[in-house]
Amino acid sequence: MNIPQITIPRVVIIGGGFAGIQLAKKLAKQEVQVVMLDKHNYHTFQPLLYQVSTGGLEPDSIAYPIRKILSRFPNFYFRLANVTRIDPEAKKLETNIGPLKYDYLVLATGSKTNFFGNKEIELNSMIMKTVPEALNLRSLILQNFEKALLTDSLDEQDALMNFVIVGGGPTGVELAGALAEIKKGILPKDYPDLDTRRAQINIVQSSDRVLDGMSEVASRKAEEFLEKMGVNIWKDTLVTGYDGDIVSTNSELTFRTATMIWAAGVEGALIDGLKTSECLLPGNRLKVNEFLQVSHYKNIFAIGDIACMTSEDYPRGHPMVAQVAMQQGRNLGDNLLKILENKTDLKPFVYKDKGTMATIGRNKAVVDLPSWKFQGFFAWFVWMFVHLLSLIGFRNRAIVFVNWVYNYIRFDRAARLIIRPYKKETRSKDVKVVAK
Ligand SMILES: Cc1cc2nc3c(=O)[nH]c(=O)nc-3n(C[C@H](O)[C@H](O)[C@H](O)COP(=O)(O)OP(=O)(O)OC[C@H]3O[C@@H](n4cnc5c(N)ncnc54)[C@H](O)[C@@H]3O)c2cc1C
Numbered sequence: 001m002n003i004p005q006i007t008i009p010r011v012v013i014i015g016g017g018f019a020g021i022q023l024a025k026k027l028a029k030q031e032v033q034v035v036m037l038d039k040h041n042y043h044t045f046q047p048l049l050y051q052v053s054t055g056g057l058e059p060d061s062i063a064y065p066i067r068k069i070l071s072r073f074p075n076f077y078f079r080l081a082n083v084t085r086i087d088p089e090a091k092k093l094e095t096n097i098g099p100l101k102y103d104y105l106v107l108a109t110g111s112k113t114n115f116f117g118n119k120e121i122e123l124n125s126m127i128m129k130t131v132p133e134a135l136n137l138r139s140l141i142l143q144n145f146e147k148a149l150l151t152d153s154l155d156e157q158d159a160l161m162n163f164v165i166v167g168g169g170p171t172g173v174e175l176a177g178a179l180a181e182i183k184k185g186i187l188p189k190d191y192p193d194l195d196t197r198r199a200q201i202n203i204v205q206s207s208d209r210v211l212d213g214m215s216e217v218a219s220r221k222a223e224e225f226l227e228k229m230g231v232n233i234w235k236d237t238l239v240t241g242y243d244g245d246i247v248s249t250n251s252e253l254t255f256r257t258a259t260m261i262w263a264a265g266v267e268g269a270l271i272d273g274l275k276t277s278e279c280l281l282p283g284n285r286l287k288v289n290e291f292l293q294v295s296h297y298k299n300i301f302a303i304g305d306i307a308c309m310t311s312e313d314y315p316r317g318h319p320m321v322a323q324v325a326m327q328q329g330r331n332l333g334d335n336l337l338k339i340l341e342n343k344t345d346l347k348p349f350v351y352k353d354k355g356t357m358a359t360i361g362r363n364k365a366v367v368d369l370p371s372w373k374f375q376g377f378f379a380w381f382v383w384m385f386v387h388l389l390s391l392i393g394f395r396n397r398a399i400v401f402v403n404w405v406y407n408y409i410r411f412d413r414a415a416r417l418i419i420r421p422y423k424k425e426t427r428s429k430d431v432k433v434v435a436k
Contacts, residue, residue, distance in 0.1 A: 001035075001100050003077050008033055009340055012093065012102040014083050014271070016043050016066040019304030019325035020108035021392075026333020028073035032340055035102075037095060039082040040130070041066055045391055047322065048400070049128050050171060053137040054178035055416035056407055061399040063131055064392040083109075086273035088297055104299050104336065107286065108329070111266035111305035111320055114283070124244040124424075125262040128171065137261065138415075139422035141179075144258050145187065146418075149194050155256070161199035162257040164247050166239045167264035168205030169213065170358040173222055175261065176203050177361035180229035185411045202232045202255060204239050204247075206264070211366065213319065214356055218366035221375040225360040239264070244424075266320060268306040281308045285317060290348035292332045301336075303328040309349060318351050322390070327351060359383045362408070 008031050013020045016038040027034045042063040051057040070076045085094040086105065093100045113129055115122040126137050141163075148160040163179055165172045179201045187196035203210060203226070209219040210226070210233060223233055238250040239260075247255040268284035270276070279287045279295040285308035287295040292307060294300045304325035308317035318324040328349055335346045355369035357379065365380035367373065384404065391397050407413055 001079050001081075001095075001098055003033075003035055003079070003100070006033060008075075009103040010035060010101070011104045011106065011336060012037065012100060013106045013108055014038070014093075015108035015110055015304070015306075016040075016069075016078075017108060017110045017304060017325065018322045019110075019329040020106070021066070021069060022326045022329025023106060023108065023303060023333045023336075024070055024073075024076065026330055027336065028070065028076060030075070030337055030340075032336075033075050033077070034073075035077045035079065035100065036066065036070070037079050037081040037083055037093070037100070038066060039080070041078075041080050042131075043069065043392060044131055045396075046129070047387060047390075049131070049134040050175045050178055052131065052134040052415075053128055053141070053175065054182060055138060055142075055413035056178065057400060057403055058415050059131045059135060061396050061403065062391070064396060069392060083271055086271055086300075088274060088300060091299070102299075104339075105301070106332065106336075107271070107294070107300070107302040107306050108304050108325075109269040109271065109306050110325075112269045113262060114265040114267040115262065116265065118241065120241050120243060121239070121260075121262060124242045125166070125260045127262050128175070129266075135420065136422045139418045139420060140259060141182075142416055142418050143422060145191055145194065145196075147258075149191065154198075157194070158198055158200075159245065159256045160258045161196065162202070162255060162259075163200065164202045164204060164239075164255045164257045164260045166204050166247075166260065166262050168203045168207075168210030168233070168235075169263065170211065170356075171263040172203050172205070172261075173210055173226065173358055173360060175263065176201050176226060176231045177229060177359065177364070180226070180231050181361050182413065183230065186413060186416070190416075200232060201230065202234060204234045204237050204249065206236070206238050208235050210235075211358055214358070214366065215368045215373050217373055218358075218368050218375065222358065222360055222366050225364045229361060266305065268308075270306070274300070281310075281317065283308070283317075291335055291346050292328055292349055301332055303332050314351070319356075321356070323354055324351055357383050357386065 010033045013036045045062040048062045052059050081095040081097045083095045113127045144160040148157045183199045211219045241248040242260045270284050281287050286302040288307045288309045292301050305320040331349045357367040359365040363377045365383040366375045367379040
C-alpha cells in the first residue's frame with residue numbers, strides 16, 4: 001500500500017463515515033500513524049440521500065472527499081480500498097489493493113441493507129444506502145414516467161406510476177413525502193400528456209405506526225401529514241415478496257408496481273475473519289464493551305452502526321444513527337490516545353441523546369427533543385438548520401442552502417436528470433437466486 005513503516009504505532013480505521021471521520025480528527029497531529037481505508041473516496045451524508053433520489057439535490061452536495069477532510073494532517077494516510085478479511089492473530093488486513101499490518105484496528109464500517117434472507121426481494125427491490133444507489137433510484141423514477149408515456153395500457157401505466165416503499169421509518173417517510181410533492185408540483189408540468197393523478201405512493205409498515213422509533217405524537221402527526229399529501233399508509237403489514245411486478249404481503253393485499261423501495265432494515269457491515277461466535281450480536285453488530293473494544297479482542301475496536309454496546313438504558317444497543325457514531329468516534333479517539341500513553345483512566349462511552357427528527361415535506365416535520373416534542377413549520381425549520389450545520393464543508397452547506405431556497409420559492413426539484421440510465425441487472429449481479 002506504500003505506507004511508510006515507522007516506529008510510532010499504526011491505527012487503521014476501516015470506514016470514513018460519521019464515526020471514522022470523528023475518530024481520525026481526534027488522532028490527527030498526535031504521535032500515531034493513522035491509516036483510513038474506505039471503498040469510496042468520499043464521506044456520504046446519508047440523511048439527505050432521499051433528496052438525491054428525488055431530484056432535490058445533486059449528489060456532490062452531500063458527499064465530501066475524505067482526503068480533503070484530513071489531508072492537512074501529516075500523520076494521516078488514506079487508501080481507496082475494500083477490506084475483505086481481518087487476520088487478528090497476525091494483526092493484518094486483506095484488501096483488494098494488498099495486505100496491511102496494524103497495531104490497533106477500528107471497525108467503522110457502518111451498516112448495509114438487511115433483506116432478512118429474502119433473495120427475491122434483494123434481487124428486485126431498490127435500495128438507498130449509497131450515492132450510486134440513490135442515483136439509480138432517481139433514474140428509475142424518471143425512466144418510469146418516460147415509459148408510462150409510451151404505453152396505452154392503463155394497467156401498465158399504473159404499475160409504472162405506483163411506488164411501494166417498504167418501511168415506515170425516517171427514510172421511508174421522508175422518501176414518501178418527497179414523492180408526494182413531486183406528484184403534486186412537478187409531474188403535471190413535466191408530463192401534461194399523462195394522467196399523473198393516477199400515481200400512487202404507498203408506505204407498508206410492519207408495526208402499528210410509522211416512525212415507531214419516535215414518540216406517539218410524532219408518529220400520529222407524521223401520518224396525518226402524509227395522508228393529507230395523498231400517501232397511502234398500510235400498517236401491521238409485512239411484505240413477503242416482490243417478483244419485479246407484484247408485491248405480496250402477509251395478507252390479501254398486493255400491489256402491482258415497477259418500483260418497490262426497500263427501507264425496512266439494516267444490519268452491520270461485517271468483515272470476515274473475526275471469531276463471530278464470540279463477538280456477534282443480532283443484526284450482525286459487533287459486541288463491544290463500554291470502551292468500544294470488541295469482545296475478546298484487545299486491540300480491535302468498533303464504533304458507529306457496526307458496534308453494539310448493551311447497557312441497562314440500551315439493552316439492544318444504541319440506535320443506529322449518526323449522533324451515536326460521531327460521539328463514539330470522539331470517545332474512542334480520547335481513549336486511544338490514553339492507551340497509547342499507557343494511561344489506564346479510560347472514559348466509558350455514555351450516549352447523550354440530543355433527540356430525533358424527520359421531515360415529511362415542505363413546512364412539515366416532527367422533532368422529539370429529550371424535553372420537548374413539536375411538529376409542523378418550526379420543526380421543519382429546525383430540521384433544515386440541523387442538517388445544514390451537520391453537512392461537512394462550507395461548499396456543501398452553501399450549495400444545499402441555495403438549492404433549498406430555490407426549491408422552496410419555485411416549488412421545484414431541478415436535478416431530475418437521467419444521467420446514467422438505471423438497468424436492473426446492474427444491482428442484481430451478486431444475487432444467486434433467480435426471481436420466480
Ligand atoms: C437513507 C438513510 C437515511 C438516514 N437518515 C438519518 C438521519 O436522518 N439521522 C441520523 O442520525 N441517522 C440517519 N441515518 C443513519 C446514519 O447515516 C448512520 O447511523 C451513520 O451513517 C453511521 O455512521 P458510521 O460511521 O457507523 O457508518 P457510515 O457512515 O455508513 O460509514 C461507513 C463507511 O465504511 C465504509 N466501508 C464499509 N465496509 C467497508 C469495507 N469492507 N472496506 C472499506 N470500506 C468500507 C463505507 O464505504 C462507508 O464510507 C440514515 C441512514 C440512511 C441509509
